[in-house]
Amino acid sequence: MFARQFRVRSNTAIKGSDRRKLKADISAAFPSLTADELTELVPNKEELNVVKIYAHKGDALTLYVLHKNPLFFELEKRLYPTVYVLWRYPALLPTFRTWPPVLQKLVGGADLMLPGVVVPSSGLPEVKRGDCCSVTLVNNRAPVAVGSAAVSSGEMRSLGMKGRGVCVLHAYMDNLWAFGDKSAPPSLPDAEGEGLEVNGEEYEADDIEEEEVEKCEEEEQEEQEEQERTPGAKVTNQARSGLEELSLAEQEEERGDGEEEANQDDLKMPQEIMDALLLRCFLHALKSKVKKSELPLLTSTFLRNHMFSCCPSGTQLDIKKSSYKKLSKFLQAMQKQHNLVRVRELTKGVESIVEVDWKNRELRYFKVPEETDDEASPAPDRGDGAEPPYRPPEITALYSVSSRLEPLFLDAKKRKGTILQPEEVRHIVTEYVKNNELVDENNKNYVTINPTLCDCLLEKSEYQEVESLKWDDLFSRALGRMQECYQVVYPGHAPIRKKGHMEPIDISVASRGSNKKVTLIKNLEVYGLDPAAVGTALQRRVQASSVLQPIPGSKDKVLVQIQGNQIHQVGNLLIDHYQIPRKYIQGLDKAPKGGKKK
Missing domain, CATH: 3.30.780.10 (SUI1-like domain)
Incomplete structure (x- = not known):
């Protein structure tokens, strides 16, 4: 969130009543803090400032600053501590450990992926999805990042430590940290630094740091590729690549390294071609994507949800490689030179398209490229708000064979990790019972428990008590001890299988x-x-x-x-x-x- 520079809207001293309210909010959000610690964070007489800012994506946030250091930031009425606070109280939040090379990725705006998490001997901290948590580096308890848990601890373990672990909002060396005194994290020895595990295995830190970073990057890339197969995702592969290149270009420009001029001859796409591509995507988006009912439309949303999706396959839309350099300058040119749109600044740094001239000659005679006709949703009558036809995806519940149930499925040659439909599970269990002649002779509704079924389906307290089970109970116990998965099939796309539950x-x-x-x-x-x-x-x-x-x-x-x-x-x-x-x-x-x- 703070990987790029934010804009300050206002900076005022906090009032007495607001100071008391802030202290109460901090106490409610972080109950482990004592009264003395709260007073130290929010002193009664020292000046405490409230800074209103806009993040680079337009999010409105509130910072609470003491002695020129931001202590907390408030997003969607939820308080998050900064690294300056966590360096004083490192045990304030549940903590996930990672390797030092991962920090560079976090500073750049990446989330913490589970393959990069270092699991201590005591196990993962217990968190629920959305809980506020921190990230530390191996052998130092001083947190270097703050965010929210992407999944619960139980889901992390059930997913085999794969996927997204922590959605990072703020990190050491980002722009929020630079808003303070830019001090370095203290050295806090980690008692559990030795004997750490990575996904359940012990390693030497020097041998695996780079390996774990590579795993983390591969996991993030796989997740992005899987999301690209979802037709409803509004950021396509070209869009994501364009955004990443735009971010890198802006960072280089801010650092003043001048590499852009030095590598001018190495650019794959000259400015003239990129200008033409930019205008084409702009006209295409106005003619086939934007509806009159959507106006006013944030310029950032217009770029992300409409222009990038109109980019021809095999090309990447990168505004930094055009002569305009910025989206705002391009839209100003479209407003002044072509009279296609009217752009208004709602608040400082936040612009919106408030009007489109649908009768403009250039827009009327623009033809949507044939190669993207199937992706476009033409709307000739801008007042009807017509939307493309929608067909819901087909969602199927699946189950994966667990290690505990593997002996039950060996006869059917189904090993651990094999994904089955519920009907297949029922069929395999039924065949096992019949082949081993376990149906109760006196009552066909019951199944006699043999040693294999006992180990697979019964609790330890039931070993000596339960001698038979009803068929329904047998099936429900088998399914309950398997890893839940699901398959989703979007119309016109190949099936996608994932572990866990379908996110509602x-x-x-x-x-x-x-x-x-x-x-x-x-x-x-x-x-x-x-x-x-x-x-x-x-x-x-x-x-x-x-x-x-x-x-x-x-x-x-x-x-x-x-x-x-x-x-x-x-x-x-x-x-x-x-x-x-x-x-x-x-x-x-x-x-x-x-x-x-x-």
Whole structure:
């Protein structure tokens, strides 16, 4: 979040009442702090500043600064400590360890992947998904990053320590750290530094640091490639590459290293060609992606959700390689020279497209390229808000053979890790019972427990008591001791299999300024839904404004925010119109009690 420079909106001294409220909020968020420690963090007489900032993605945050060092930052009404606070209280948050080379990735904005986590002899800290946690380096307890847990500790272990572990928001040496006195982390000896494990195995640190970093990078790349196969993901491969190159180019420009001029001859795409590609993607996005009902539209959202998706295959849209260098300058040229759009600065650093001239000659005569006709969704009548047809994905529950149940499946030649459908599990268990003549002769509804079934399905306390089980109990115990998986098939795409549960669509209600309610919808992309189309459909249904916002810690997901408590309407839209099964929608129980019952 702070990998790039942020903009300061205001910097004021905190009031007495706000100081007391801040102290109460910190005590509630971090109950392990004592009264003396709270007073040390929020002193009664020393000057404490409240700094309002905008992150580079447009997120509005609040910083609390003491002695020129930021102590806490508030995001979506949740407090997070900075590394300056954690260096004084390193045990404030659950901690995950990693290797020193990983820190460079975290500073650049990457999340902590599970292959890079160093597991101590005491095991992983117990966290739930979304819990605030910190990251430390091997042999030093001083935290170097702060974020939220991407999954719970149990899911980390069940996933075999693969995937995303911590969604990093702030790290040592990022721009938030640079806003303070830029001090280095203290040296705090780690008592558990020796005998550490990486994914359950013991290694020498010098031999595996680079290996674990490579594993971490490979895991992140695999996750990105798998997400690219999801049709609802709004950031394509070209878009992601373009964003990464844009980030690197901006960092180089800020450092003033002048490498861009030195390597001018090595550029793969001259400015003239990139300018033409930029204009083509711009016109393509206006003609086939943007609807009148979406305006006003944040320029960052327009670039991420529309322009990048219009980039022809095999090319990468990189504004830094164009003559404009920045999106704002390009849009100003489109406004002044071509009169295609009208751009307005909503707040400092946050611009929005407020008007599009649909009758512009250049836009009217632009032809959508044939190679991307199947990806475009033309909307000749800009007032109807038509959206492309949607077909829900097919979701199938699967089960993976665990080590405990492997003896039960050996006769069927199914080893540990084999993924089966529930019907296959039932068939294999039934054949095992029949082949070993375990059906109770007196009552065919019961199965006699032999040593293999005893070891696989019974608890230790049941070994001497349970001699037989009903068929249904037998099947449920077998499935309950297997690793849950799922298969999702998006229309026109190959099946995708993953461990764990299918992430549900999350609907929640939050309060904004003046206690106004807003409804937030997350994880629409998981089901191949276009968040922009869902937001537009909700606008028509409830006659309230909706916006798309990036989700902190996620590079390719956005949430839909709509005014008021609209859970009933959102549920009806998802279940009736999009045919999403109710079991994959979370939060319907939070609807107003006076609403229409379904």
